[in-house]
Amino acid sequence: MASSAMGSCKSEEVDIEKSTQSEWVLNPPEPPSPWRVVADSVRKTISLYKLKFSSHKDQPCTTLLSLLHLFFPILSWATNYSATKFRKDLLAGLTIASLCIPQSIGYATLAHLDPQYGLYTSVVPPLVYAVMGTSREIAIGPVAVVSLLLSSMMEKLVDPAADPVGYTKLMLLATLFAGIFQTSFGLLRLGFLVDFLSHAAIVGFVAGAAIVIGLQQLKGLLGITHFTTKTDVVSVMKAVSKAVHDPWNPRNFILGFSFLVFILTSRFLGKRKKKLFWLASISPLVSVILSTLIVYLTKADKSGVKIVKHVRGGLNPSSIHLLAFNNPYIGEVAKIGLVVAVIALTESIAVGRSFASIKGYQLDGNKEMMSIGLANIIGSLTSCYVATGSFSRTAVNYAAGCESLVSNIVMAMTVLISLQFFTKLLYYTPTAILASVILSALPGLIHISEAYKIWKVDKFDFLASLGAFFGVLFASVEIGLLVAVVISFSKIILISIRPGTETLGKLPGTDLFCDVYQYPMAVKIPGVMIIRVKSALLCFANANFVRERIIKWVTEDEPEDDKRNSRNTIQLVILDTSNLVNIDTSGIASLEELHRSLSSHGKQLAIANPRWQVIHKLKVSNFVSKIGGRVFLTVEEAVGCKSQC
């Protein structure tokens, strides 16, 4: 061992070093008090805004400009905008518009709203987002999961079939609440709320939601009139089997299914050959136009094919008068707004982040929340329901070569023109086609390869995934969400209350002490037991457990031959606290009991490498003096103290 040999020939120098090192460990500067930590965090949030406003003190006129640039990123990138970029954005915008029109109508139906509300939602929110958003690819508008979530929670309050106006009012109110929540998350920098759903849980949840949405489309695809309002698989299958046993009209199904096959085939071709990519993008719109023509020409609506009928045209009407705050469900609606706000942000930020990281730029989570929030607030005043970044349209936008958020503006304008001039043409559109358009978007939401990757890497994450999936499928959308959050957090709690403990040995040729199972070549030091707790906190929830385990290891598990050979009996227990970020009063009490128990067995306790908060609290509570000051910078030094013991 080169280092130990060196250690002995320079023992004097090392001794001096060691004594200063103990000084370092035992007398660190005072750690920041909890008040200062809280105050700092608040001040930082405030000063972030202040700094940005006041960074140009010498040029007062630029302050306003920088303020505008802060809130409207479009001002920053519009100056570099060129005709080349516009050509690309125009193409991308038209492509997503062609996908957006049938999807918007379909998602509005899924949300139990009139078709025009879906189209409205594809006009105002994308425009607001275009001037405020920090992403370059996100396509804003109504999305499937949010529509499903809204309708499944809202129809418990008001029956959309019995009171469509009251239902629409509540939807707009929920949109306003969602927008307010999202904006305030951004302002208060509460971005972490979006992280409450783990990636694994989202994969499971979205896949489950996709299947539920698909099952809901059976209503349109089969032309069923009486359908269940529940979303779980069992209820839906019962409703379908009941409807199929009644006399039913197969024309809806034949029409919808053949166009579904057309859309899926064109998508498959588009994926195989990059040049045919546009075919995949416009096939939904082509299907709508073709099927509408077929129904119009053959008068199939007379023989049982269900059609959309009247879609109200014209610009987004104002909906301020519809926002009734004095209704009895205001609390419930606010709760729905909160849940939807979080889910909508989760989807949008996840999709935005993944494309931003492909293009190599950063998404500002807090600004994103503010811009989507404002898009929804303004949306709720102009007859829109909750909009967010869509998985499928964002991917198409990226693939179509978008350069900036101008593609969203193009899309919004296209939808606006359609609303103004072409809604009458939608009269004969069969509902089965809308179901096909939605169904064709669903495979993109089921990530089997991702689920397999999760399974391979982390079994517990996979469990969260499965829980969310089956929760959505067999219970309800909200229960699926709840299961996902509970499983995700129970993992954190579980690791905190039942942390592992490991014994350390010395790695040959180094001063390092490592887990003897991870590094089988590590050698245990005779007479010394070195223990490390696999947790960042020694607290009420785990302190007794850890103490009992250590005492058991030290007293009971001492090998038989060690007991006879007293020279090898453990004399010193070293607790390597390099892991521990913090400790609480229960943790300290537990260490004190550990020390007493070890003392009564004639063994000593030493602490190695305590962190800032830990050494501070151990000193304040006099624990350091109770164990005779046996606190060391490294395990190596602590082992060295054995000879003195």
Added chain:
Amino acid sequence: MASSAMGSCKSEEVDIEKSTQSEWVLNPPEPPSPWRVVADSVRKTISLYKLKFSSHKDQPCTTLLSLLHLFFPILSWATNYSATKFRKDLLAGLTIASLCIPQSIGYATLAHLDPQYGLYTSVVPPLVYAVMGTSREIAIGPVAVVSLLLSSMMEKLVDPAADPVGYTKLMLLATLFAGIFQTSFGLLRLGFLVDFLSHAAIVGFVAGAAIVIGLQQLKGLLGITHFTTKTDVVSVMKAVSKAVHDPWNPRNFILGFSFLVFILTSRFLGKRKKKLFWLASISPLVSVILSTLIVYLTKADKSGVKIVKHVRGGLNPSSIHLLAFNNPYIGEVAKIGLVVAVIALTESIAVGRSFASIKGYQLDGNKEMMSIGLANIIGSLTSCYVATGSFSRTAVNYAAGCESLVSNIVMAMTVLISLQFFTKLLYYTPTAILASVILSALPGLIHISEAYKIWKVDKFDFLASLGAFFGVLFASVEIGLLVAVVISFSKIILISIRPGTETLGKLPGTDLFCDVYQYPMAVKIPGVMIIRVKSALLCFANANFVRERIIKWVTEDEPEDDKRNSRNTIQLVILDTSNLVNIDTSGIASLEELHRSLSSHGKQLAIANPRWQVIHKLKVSNFVSKIGGRVFLTVEEAVGCKSQC
């Protein structure tokens, strides 16, 4: 720096060492799979029982004996029991009996039960515990906090004044449930449930409960007939002020208050002079006897002094026929049983542990739960309500010099004899005296010095304490408990979702890299940023936060002069993962994004000292190859790779 000089002169050897060390890091043995961890834990639980039964395979007849010894520790210690020990236990047992009789009657009143139920509860459970318990000091019986908790939850179901028999039946049922829960916690080794309340929360909760109990005693002390059923301070003070404004009889108060002064004075004397200790212990019984005599002789009951009246004498009657499972509140009662089971165990194990650690032996948490559970199950069949280890009587038992659980047997026998022969004498006992006896026990439950210690060591713990205290005081007992649990766990969650990050520097004269704030003498390496996350988990809840913070540090916070002087710009970011016990798929995804972002800025990422699960998952998910295998055993080595970059 001696070590680095040595490093360069032995570069060849070191290089070889380093390459083997990388091997060690990158190719650890496969960590145990989650299935094996779960299976091992189950097997361990089962084999613990198996082992103890089958450890004497060669002597089959001793198997039964060891089984008996396992379940009845009395068999182990009874063989060493001596007359000297018995003399001490007899004295201690008589002392706690004299305290126990008035307390039992008082606590039964607090639980809204007839006085005899308190006495019954001091007979059977102590006997059961005596043959099964592992503590030597715990005195079993009814306790104040559990009595308060039971009555405050139960009177929401049945009004004890209107339907005393129905109320008593539910109490017995709740006792049975509590016993079943406690026994199963022990059998399934779920001892951690008792740790859900942090030490700080218990201090606050018990202090709040003591004040609430004290306020409840105002009813007896003032002789109020109509009293509130609520337990919060505001309701009780209102009820008291209302009662005081009515014509009231001050004799109750004078009697109660003067004996309260007597008991407190004798306790004060007992504390000052050890020889007068017995005076403090028997003063409650003396008060009861004296006051009963006074009332009997002066016929004060005729002039408004409230008395206990009839106490049913005789042995504990069987109560099997009272356990009605087919009642509508069965679910609620089971819930009450669960809450009470946990609180009762928390109190008993906390008090048992503290005395065991004074005497230097270990308490087996799981066995304790089983014995208290069985004491309650058998108790519920013999007209007892929930019993547990009492703070006050255990302290007296210890102070009186008890040697074993025989003192509990002596106490139970004394109470039994009293039940059989002396209950008639309790007829004239004034209820104000019972209130005084309970009031005199309360100061022992309010630990102001402990609260100050908590404040000094951990401000957050103190907050939990305060929350529990004010929750009990101003809302209700259950809300106080809930607040305590929520605050305790929110700390764990908070640290997990918003972990700190720290930059490391090299400690002069060592190879160690430490937090530059904790060790101001640590020197940062130019061009390298070394970061450590203060968390044991890099997971969905914190991965994005950590990634964003690191990128911000690395890109934005680069000092101005460093930017100009390109030689000093950060080229390498080292993530010291020695803290991280585990990582999930979101954590890995986040590291991948971090790597991409850093690469796009021309910086490199290296990982130092990954733990077992972390390196395993990083390998499985191909992250190690993505960052070009830059995984090192120590930060020192990772810094060394900068030159190669």
